[in-house]
Amino acid sequence: MVRYLLFFICLLGFQKNHAQQFTRKDSLRGGFSSERTCYDVQRYDLNITINPEEKSIKGYNDITFKTLKSTQKIQVDLFENMKVDNILFEGKPLEYKREFDAVFITFPKPLTVDGIDKTIRFYYSGNPEIAKYPPWDGGFVFKTDSQGKPWIGVAVQGTGASLWYPVKDSQSDEPDFGATIKVAVPDGLMNVSNGRFKGSENLKNGYTRWDWEVKSPINNYDITVNIANYAHIHDTHNGLDLDYYVLPENEERAKKHFEEVKPMLDCFEAKFGKYPFAEDGYKLVETSYLGMEHQSAVAYGNKYRKGYMGTDTSGTGIGMLFDYITIHESGHEWFGNSITSKDIADMWIHEGFTTYSESVFIECVYGYEKAMEYINGQKNRVSNRSAIIGKYGVNHKGSNDMYYKGALLLNTLRHIINDDQKWWKILLKYSETYRHKIIDTETVITFFNTETGQNLTPIFEQYLKYKNIPELEVVFKKKEVKFRWLTDVSDFKMPVILKQDNKEIRLEATNEWKTQSFKNDNAVTFDDYRFLIKIKYD
The missing domain is CATH 2.60.40.1910 (Immunoglobulin-like)
Structure with missing residues (x-):
């Protein structure tokens, strides 16, 4: 995810220091109750209509799952401001009870562990929360383009995907076999979602439905919609499909600007392994907000500028050599989208490695000295006010030092190892070992201990679990x-x-x-x- 603005860093720091109490609502959202762990999601199949004038959503999500332990009740999540219209199983309505953003669904009889897929159809409707400062706070974004046409997106990392669709809203369970996202929008507009475009259908009611399919496992918060009058640019690189969806007035500019994607892919594939979602393709989709790492449909809103909103986060000038949003959010395809933390308390696994990928890109293109100058410039961004790791089981992220301090921890590890050939081999093996997997901090530490033959545990713990650096x-x-x-x-x-x-x-x-x-x-x-x-x- 893109980094927080200074205002939000200060605001969140105040909140962490003065509102560190957790509630039943937090536990329902971030915990691992038996109603969540009793089933394993296999896929999601969304079929919805979005009305830009009403700022509303209506439709259903088919949730297919396997039972991991016998149960008569499961938890599915949907923000309490959204309406549950009906929940069906085998064609019959199910009873349910709502508690905050959790929906507890009761089946007529216990579900057994039989290895057979089961599907509920969850009908819902309502007006999703609208983000005030996307992507720094979660919600839908209803804007218009320069021609006055609707330009709609969504960014919900941290806030939760259940803000806009029914889902097991936990990073601990991704749909093993992907998802379909079918979104009907007013005629003349297009919806771009994750994965491959499967076709469109005019519904003869003023709406056209756009169908997309993801075949890889996908984070719940990565599933996205992007609605606009888009122009489509197609390219390829080393057999990988590259697709860019941009506003028509930016088409020629985008063709030139996004050439940066190719050297980035060459660098990241050399250092982190093959692009993790080749069967779903790679896309950049122009958004009215700054950006987000939506898997295989990366949100891009940096206005075709170098740097981060036209500035350099490192203060060295080197950050102006590349487009931060393209590089950082694409780095998340490896770290965050492919390798996912089980609990958002461990989000440094996403953000630390991805922030480090910025300096990796610089090293690939401009050399070691430039990369070191860049990452050292980021030291001024480290606050050391609180620990990087948050509280487990209550939907709590740790300090925003997960970005810069997390990256600098990795740079420190590189120089502790003091063998670049070994370092790059370890980093590549890490990326490939946990490809499409959900892990935690202890897994990361154990891996690096094993691969280096050193006890790095105290080092990881000092940087991650305490606010102070050595x-x-x-x-x-x-x-x-x-x-x-x-x-x-x-x-x-x-x-x-x-x-x-x-x-x-x-x-x-x-x-x-x-x-x-x-x-x-x-x-x-x-x-x-x-x-x-x-x-x-x-």
Whole structure:
């Protein structure tokens, strides 16, 4: 997801510090109740009509699932402002009870673990919440283009996909066999959703339905609609279909601007493995809001500018060499869309790796030194006000340091390993091992420990579970220096690099004092360029 503006960073920081109490509603939304874990979603089949004038949705979602344990009740989620019209199973209506945004559905008799797919048809309608500051707060976006025609989108990461359709609204369960998204819109408009276009049908009632199909597993919040009078640009790269849907007045500009996609794909495929959703294609879809990583239909709203809304997040100037939204949101295809965190408390798995992918792209195109300059520039964006990891089971994200600090943690790990060939091999294996999988922080730590042969657990825990970064305490004496790490975790070990007379000495530092002697009194410095650390000189 795109980064929060400064206003929202401050606002959310205030909320975290002053409203850290969780409710039954939070547990229903973020928890793993038996009514959720008793079934495994196989696919979603949405069939809806969107009325731009009324700002309304009406239709149904077929939810196909397998029973994992015998149950007579399941939880499906839909925001309480949306109306449940009817829920059918085997053609007969089911009883249900609503509690906040949860809908508890009761079957006539217990569902058994028989390996057979079961499908409920969930009819619903209503006016979904409208985002005030998309994509930083979730909701629908009803705008018009320069010709006054409707231009509609949706962005609901964090807020929840159940804002606009009935779904098991948890990152812990993706539909194993994808989804179909059929959306009827007024004649003369087009809807673009995830996956492949399967055709359109004029419904003879002033509406045309546009049908899309996703064959890969997909995050609930990634399922999207984009409604406008779009022009379509088609291209290919190394056998991958590239499709761009843009406003007609931007068609020629987009053709040139989106050429950046090809070197990006070459870089990311070399470093992270093949594009994870080739069977669904790759799309950029122009939106009135800034952007969002909607799988195989990435929302693009950076107005064909370099940088992030025309600025450089690193403050180095290097961020103006590429379009941040194209690179960052596409990086999410590997990290967030392909590799997904089970709980949003672990969203650094999405955002830290994806923010790091920005510097990876720079390194591919402009070299190591430029990449290091860029990622070091991002240190000024790290707040260290609260932990990166949030509270589990209550729909709670951690600090927005998950972006920059998460990326700088990975850059630190690279230089702890101190072997670039090994580093890129590990990163590639990580991406391929957990392709289309749902994981947690412990899985990430175990993987890196195994692949490096090192115990990196204290390092991960310090950066992720505590607000403070490691602080190196340094005391100089004549021809020697004493140093140790000050950390929240115990048994912390991480290398330090000392520089004297244009030479480097790499030493292992711990929480205990260590001493290094030198042959002369020439100045000694510690490297904080390849690591995210503080240095405290006594």
